[in-house]
Structures are given as structure tokens and as C-alpha cells.
Amino acid sequence: MKTLFVSLLISTLLSLSLSQELCNSQDKQVLLQIKKHFGDPYLLASWKSDTDCCTDWYQVECDSTTNRIISLTVFAGTLSGEIPAAVGDLPYLQNLVLRKLTNITGPVQPAIAKLVHLTSLRLDWLSLTGTVPDFLSQLKNLTFLDLSFNGFSGTIPSSLALLPNLGALHLDRNKLTGSIPESFGTFKGSVPDLYLSHNQLTGEIPASLGNMDFSVIDLSRNQLVGDASMLFGPNKTTNNVYLSRNLFEFNLSNVTLNVSYNRLCGQIPVGGKLQSLDSSKELCNSHDKKVLLQIKKHFGDPYHLASWLPGTDCCKAWNQVECDPTTNRIVSLRMYSGNLSGEIPAEVGDLPYLKTLELHKLTNITGPIPTSISNLINLISLRLSRLNLSGPVPDSLSNLKNLRVLDLSFNSLSGSIPSSLALLPEIDILGLDRNKLTGPFQESFGNFVGRVPGISLSHNQLSGKIPASLDNRDFRWVDFSRNKLEGDASMFFGPNKTTGVVDLSRNLLEFDFSKVVFPTTLTNLDINHNKIFGSIPTQMTQLTILSLNVSYNRLCGLIPQGGKLPSLDYTAYFHNKCLCGTPLESCK
Template identity: 55%
Template sequence: MACLVRLCLLLVLVSPALSELCNPADKRALLRLKKDLNNPYLLASWNPNTDCCDWYTVTCDSKTHRIVSLTIFDSTARSNFSAQIPPSIANLPYLQTLEFHKLPNLTGPLQPAIAKLTHLTFLRISWTNLSGSVPSFLAQLKNLTFLDLSFNNLSGTIPPSLSQLSNLNALHLDRNHLTGSIPESFGYFKSSPDLYLSHNNLSGHIPHSLNNLNLTSIDLSRNNLEGDASVLFGSNKTVQIVDLSRNHELAFNLSKVVFPSSLTSLDLNHNKVYGGLPQQLTELNLQYLNVSYNRLCGQIPVGGKLQSFDIYSYLHNKCLCGSPLPPCK
């Protein structure tokens, strides 16, 4: 009996595979994924003779030991990583976090196989050369709380179905080549996610339905949006950061806008906003303000933080005056 015990101990010591925590199916899936990604140097630690729970970029659940996180990124964005996201990504069914970041040679469209990863709560594919459209199948990932597809080469329109992501806290589609309008359905997100849609080619009006949301941040800057943006404001809102700059055609009467007390940053530069600056702005704890290159008139209200901003925050308006601009005549 003692010999048998010693033999078992010896087998454990000489056979690391017997003490591996990683689920065998997950390990096979990762090795297939590595092959499909053309065996990049970034995944050099993915050695079939070691426990995949110890591999770089991989995280196992502490109890089930299933792979729950895969974060492949290059902080220098200079690696030789050259591939498309392969369909074999679907072979990791327990993934909660999936990230491909700063991989300029990652190309191709988003694979429909990603829709099978129904446990995902965090999906980031950013700073790549991903192309094609923002696929509507992403709406199937009902557990998503964070979706980031920024800094890619995505084109086409934004699928209205994304509003079905009822747990979403933040949506990043900025720095792409998206066209069309902001979907009206975005006003019916149950979770009021922060919206980052800047640096695209979006056009049309800001949907009035966005008045339903209670956002913390919204960035619609550097698009081709037009018309009234006052729907984003109101005394009952909790928004802190609003950036509508460089749309050029946004036009509404700023003097009639009621701002939420939560507002800390407001950027409206390079639009056609008219009216005057409301006295209420002096009551806010503004950390940033830029209303330059609009059609504003009247005296800049005195008080609060308004005189702490430099002249460039107010320049090139129709007839705005008062400190820090020249005195009103």
C-alpha cells in the first residue's frame, strides 16, 4: 500500500498535466485559436505542455477553472500580430471578457461566432483595422455591460438593435467611418449607457427620444449632425460631460436651455448655436467650457467659473462680450 502511495505521488510530480487546473476543452480551444491567429509572438506563453490557466492574456475562473477572460493586446501597437478574428473564438463558451486592443494588423469583419459567447459582459475590439459593419448580431449578447469598437475602420450604419442590450453601461463606436443617423431606438435603452459616437460621419438630427435617457457622458463630436441638441439637457438629468463640438450645423437657442446641476464639461464649439449664455451657468461646477465659433450674443454672465476660462473658450461668436472677452459696448 505504501509503495502504491509513493508511486502516485511520483506520478503527480513527474506529470504536470495530471495537476492542471485548465479545462481540457478550453485548452484545445485556445491552441486552435493560437493556430488560427497565425501563432503570434504575443501568445508565445501558450505552451501545450503547461497549464493554460497560467498562460499570458488568459484568466480562469477560480472555482470552475473555465476560461473566463481573454485579453490580447500590444501596448506598443508594434507587434507582428497579423490575422482576422477566427470563428474558433466561439469554442470558449464561458468567456466573460474578450479584448483585442492595439493590434493594427488585426483585419476583417466581426465574426458571427462572437454571438455564441452569451456570457460576455465586456467586449473591446479597438485600435485595430477591423472593417465591415457594426453587426446587429451583437444585440444577442444580452449580458454585455461594456461594448467598445472604437478606433477601427468600421463603416455603414449603426444597427438600431443595439438598444436591446438592456445591461449596457457604455457604448464606444467612436473613431470609425459610420454613416447614417443615430437610431431613434437609442432613446429606449433601459440602462442609459454613456454614448461615445464621435469622429464618424453621422448625419441627421439628434433623436428626440434621447430625452428619455439619464446619461453620465455623451460625445457626439466631429460628425455632421444638425438641428436641436437641447433634448440632451434638463433640470432632471444627471449628465456630467457633453461634447457636441464640430458638427457645424447644430442650431438651437442656448439661452432657453436648462442645464442639470451635475454638468461639469460642455463643449459646443464650431456649430450654429445662438442666443446667449444663461445665468444658470454661473451656478454650475464647470471644469471645462467651450462655446467658440457659434452665433452667441450678449454679455458673458459674471460669476461661478465663467471668468476662469480663457478667451479661446468664447472667441468667434456673433456678438458675445464681457470678461474674458472685451467689455460690452
């Protein structure tokens, strides 16, 4: 029966019963259709119908409150074919990234127009063709649109200027023709960074662009003619203007200058009004790039990080990292299933804007959790799972006040659980399962200052009693299985709680089960291999029980004959003191 209650590990974390699936069933069906459309590729191997898409699948992210899919990010793999129409059936999607998948062909799928919550759409380094669709103007929440490095042709739709929140527009490195739309001088909201380089655009720059204060504008490598001086002015805050390899003719006096990719010779003038000369077009922040190269060197320049080359742009060309589209600072570092070995380098703490740090399934990563990670005050998700880390869980992790997901599962961490983790105000998922943690809980452990997280501490060596401070906490799910905990655990239940899953199996717990009042939301309960006594409350017949295991305890009395209880397998009840009734033997 235990196999019916098998724990799931959250991809960011933890162990949950399969039947207490977080993933929305409609979203899951859509994702499986997308996988099938691409021919069940290895890149999507984690997308399995019998696992939870919110906790076990790579490339997707669920909202921590609604559990609806809000992000789909697939890059650098072997997917081929057109973008499936099913992608438009993820109604809560905010982030859609298909990147460096050069066998993805065809047009931009019209179904994308249905994704009204989309804030970031990145379909770059693919092999898309056709026109840039006019329907993209319907995505009113879009802040970032990147269709670069494709084969798009035709003209640029003027309707893109109707996007009120657009912060960056990348249409560079395509085959676009015609002129720059006049409407690009009348953006309805913020003025986006504009990248139109490496196309076949012709004609003059619309005079209306002189009304816009672009931070970055790149019109290089086209066939544009005439005047471009309207892009400059004393009241503008423009940082970067790229006009190289065109046919412009205008007075260059008193403007910021980029004369790269020409045949100029001689000494750069000193003095006068020439403030700086920058021929670099790299987006990657130089500090972040230096840190990443130090990390690569620390790991011995492994093949897994082969794309991290000093001569390339870490925001455009490097795998495993992601830059903020506005600031170009590194916000995500994800590495898994590779050949990295050694300790986690201290330099990882020198990426001050990092929001996501994931090292997963890298079993040659050893040593302690570096204290420098506590410098990453913007961190939202920290996942150091299925490594070979040792030492204690650092108390300094409590400094990460924005942390929502903390997954340190499947390591060899030892010592006690620091009570300071309860000081994390945003923590939503806490996974410390499958380590070597010992000792009793500190009483203050249950005093969570913010939200109450889903929590998994299973497969450790925890002992003593569960603190009474947990009595007033409403856990969405809790897994304390396979420890040496003793005494009472009834505090996890109660009529006013919303707990869905409780796994307390294989401990030394001892309390009166007949006095427990269950939350109506309870769907999965496993208390096998304890010393729990009393009878099974009749209230359980009113619950939507999907999985139940009370075997190997000291329960007595009639199994309530209602709901799903009589239809469960007998192994859910056997090896008790004197339980009887269907599916066990009749009571005497």
C-alpha cells in the same frame, strides 16, 4: 520518475503536477487553435500544449471554481489577420479584449454571438472593417461594448438598444454613416454612456433621446444638425455632453457648456449661473494618473513604461493598466518581463480601486514587500513572483479580505509563514514556493476561516511537524516538497476528502503508509525521499493514478497488482526497504 511529476507554477501561482491540469481540455484546444490561426506569435509564447492554461498562460483567466476560461485579454502586440471563428468556442467567456492590435483586420467574427455569458466585449484600436453587426444584440449579459478606433462603416444597428444591461457603448472613431437610431431613445435596460464621436453621422438627434438620462454622451465630430437641447433638463443627472464640431442650431441658454475646439477669445465670465467649464475629455482619474506617474518616476522613467505620458489618457493609451469601464478608476496593474529595477514603490498602495496587481519576471526588483499594499482592500489577485524580493512575508497581507490569489513564489523571502494568512476568507490559491522561508508552522496556520486554498510551500527551508490543524482541511492540491518537514503527513488523506494532488517529496516525513485511506479523487502522489514505512495499500489499484513516486523510502511488501500500479516505471518504486513485484523484481 520525478520528471513525470514536475510541478507547474500557477500563473497566478503555484506548483502542480502537469497531469493534474486545471485547464479544461476543450478550452485549451480552442486556445491553441487561436494561437495557430495567428501564426504562433511571440505574444502568445506562453501558450504551450504541455503547460496548464489556467496556471501558466498569460492573457487568459480561468474561473476559480470551474476552471473554465472566462477572460481572454490580448493587447499591444504583433498579431495579424482576422479574428478567428474559434473564439466563439469558449462558451463560458465573460471578458473578451483585443486591443491595440492594429494588424487585426476583417469583420467582427459572427461566432462571437455564441458567447452568451459575455459581459465585456472590447475590440478597439484594431483595423476592423465592415458593419457593426446586428447579432451583438444577442449578448444579453453585455455591460460594456467598445468597438472604437476601427474602420467600421454603414449605419448603427438599432438593435443595440435591446441590450438590457449595457452600461457603456463605444462606437467612436470609425466611419459610421446615417442617423442615430430612434431606438436609442428607448434603451430597454440601463441608459449607457454613449460615445459616437469622430464618425460621419448625419441628420437630427432623435427627439426620443430626450427621454434618456445619459451620464455621458459624446456626439462630437460628426455632421449632425438641428436641436440638441433635449439632452439637457433640470431633472437629469448628465455629467458630460460633447457636441463640438457639428452643425447644431438651438438655444444654448441654461445648459451645461463645453465649447472646446473652437476659436473663442476673451475672458471667461465670472458669476451668474456659470458653475464650471471643463474642456477635458480624459477618462483617466487624475489621482490615479498622478500615482502612476510617480511609480514611473520611481523606476527611473524606463522604456517599459514609455506609453505612460502625462499628455495622454491612462485609460485609453497606456499599456500595463486597465480602468473600470464605469468608474474609470485603475483596477489592474500588470508588469512583467521588463527592465524595471529597484524596490516596489510605496505609491502602489495609493490606487484604492486596484483589483489586480502583478509584477512578474522582473528580477531586478528588490527589497521588501511594501506595507502600503495592505491599503489595497479591493485587491483580488496579488502576484509578486520571479522577482528578487527579500524580507518577511508581511503579516499585514491578512488585511486584504477580498484576496483570492496570493503568489509570492520565486523570491528570497525569509522568516516564518504568518499564521494570519489563514484569516483571508476568500483565498483560493496560496503560493509561497521557492523562497527561503524557515521555522515550523504555527498551529493556527491550518485554521482557514473561509475556503481552503490550493497551497504550495515547496523549495523552502521549513522544518518541524505539520500542524494537526490541517487534519480537517480538504485541500484541492498541496505541495510541501523540498523542505525539512518531519513526522506525520497522513492528515492530507482521507476517504471524505477531494484532494487531487499531493507532493511531499524530499522531506524527513515518517508515518505508516499502509494505514492511509486515500480520497477517490487522488490522481498525483509524490512522496519520494522520505522515511515513510509500511506497505502500499491495495486501495491504490482503484484510483485513477496519473503519476506516482514512492521511491527512496522504507516501504515493504508486494506492489498491488491492479490498476495502473504495475505499469508504472520501476523508478516510481525503487530504493525502498523491501518492495517487490512488477515492475520490480518478483517477491521471494
